[in-house]
Amino acid sequence: AGLAHTYERTWARNAVLRTRWDEVVETLEAVGIRALALKGMALLETVYDDPGTRPMADLDVLVPGDDFERARATLVRAGWTAADGPDAAANAYRGYTHLTRGGAVLDLHRELASYPRVAGIVRIDHDALWMRAQRLPRGGFRLAAEDQLLHLALHLVLGSEFGRLLNFV
DSSP: OHHHHHHHHHHHHHHHHHHHHHHHHHHHHTTTOOOEEEHHHHHHHHTOSSGGGSOOSSEEEEOOGGGHHHHHHHHHHTTOEEOOGGGHHHHHHHTEEEEEETTEEEEEESOSOOOGGGTTTOOOOHHHHHHHOEEOTTSSEEOOHHHHHHHHHHHHHHTTTTHHHHHHO
């Protein structure tokens, strides 16, 4: 019963997040901004056959850096609410912002590796990432497979200050 309940909750949560992803893509593409799914949504759309088997807490979306402020403003006009609160300055420094809508959290990113502790060491060619990006069937984009793997590894190690990595050791 516990596993079935977890599956059902995951499936329902992912249904909401998929709907919000579709809305984000439609909203941003209407003003000429590309949206690229990171982590959960990208994996859900390309790796997992069943949306109930891939838990997600939020949407992570990358937009071209030059379009970041316009994307944020466009999403706020479309009903998303800024949710950074006291972390706004820190999140801006890290290259993303939190938005919420209808129970969903969106982390809107302008870059992939804006971790202050590795500034100047880890450099990502975002133009090349966008050139290799692949269209998703639902709309929007995802990283090319090799870029996706590298991003997941980078996020696992740097995004959690090595904490999550210990779970794999």
